[in-house]
Amino acid sequence: MSTSEMPDARPVLALFDFDGTITTRETLPDFLRFATPPWRLHVGKVLFALPMVAYKLKLLPVHVLRSLLVRYAFGGLPRADVEDAGRHFAADVLPALVRPEMQARLDAHRAQGDTVVVVSGGFDVYLAPWCEAQGVELMCSSLETEGDRLTGRYAGAQCVADEKVRRILARYDTAAYREVHAHGDTHEDHALLALAHVATYRGASWPAAG
Numbered sequence: 001m002s003t004s005e006m007p008d009a010r011p012v013l014a015l016f017d018f019d020g021t022i023t024t025r026e027t028l029p030d031f032l033r034f035a036t037p038p039w040r041l042h043v044g045k046v047l048f049a050l051p052m053v054a055y056k057l058k059l060l061p062v063h064v065l066r067s068l069l070v071r072y073a074f075g076g077l078p079r080a081d082v083e084d085a086g087r088h089f090a091a092d093v094l095p096a097l098v099r100p101e102m103q104a105r106l107d108a109h110r111a112q113g114d115t116v117v118v119v120s121g122g123f124d125v126y127l128a129p130w131c132e133a134q135g136v137e138l139m140c141s142s143l144e145t146e147g148d149r150l151t152g153r154y155a156g157a158q159c160v161a162d163e164k165v166r167r168i169l170a171r172y173d174t175a176a177y178r179e180v181h182a183h184g185d186t187h188e189d190h191a192l193l194a195l196a197h198v199a200t201y202r203g204a205s206w207p208a209a210g
């Protein structure tokens with residue numbers, strides 16, 4: 001067999017959005033309810049009534065709403081408490097939200113020796129323990145800390161849209177892989193899907209044929 005006929009032994013780089021792709025729904029609202037002090041939840045229902053209406057009317061961008069919610073929920077909380085909540089959330093809540101077909105895809109890529117990366121706008125406090133248990137890599141958003149307490153701000157940019165691609169290209173040499181596969185479910189994943197040789201959007205090939 002000539003060199004040109006030999007199969008390409010390079011692994012695949014498999015990129016997975018998390019919320020709504022691996023899981024059946026957005027998990028940040030679940031984590032906010034799980035980790036936010038009860039009194040803040042009660043008051044927050046009143047404070048965020050108008051912002052939620054503005055979001056549903058498409059007057060408030062989703063990334064702005066996320067920032068507002070995170071600032072309110074976590075500002076001033078001890079980081080250790082939120083990390084502890086994240087570990088419990090990863091172990092006790094996330095497993096029931098994972099789509100079986102996406103778990104099967106993750107498992108198949110791992111079995112083939114591919115590099116599997118979860119690329120998410122969610123937070124490391126719950127995604128890191130979940131990904132560690134799965135044996136996959138992670139790129140995601142983080143919470144800013146001052147001393148031992150959270151500021152309520154993002155540490156750096158939210159890992160969404162073009163930021164996902166920027167981080168992937170900064171960490172991985174895509175030319176070193178036989179193919180890049182990507183999976184997503186919203187417009188914020190379009191840039192990630194465009195990076196791939198094989199892309200799926202909400203479980204179907206992307207872009208759709210025809």
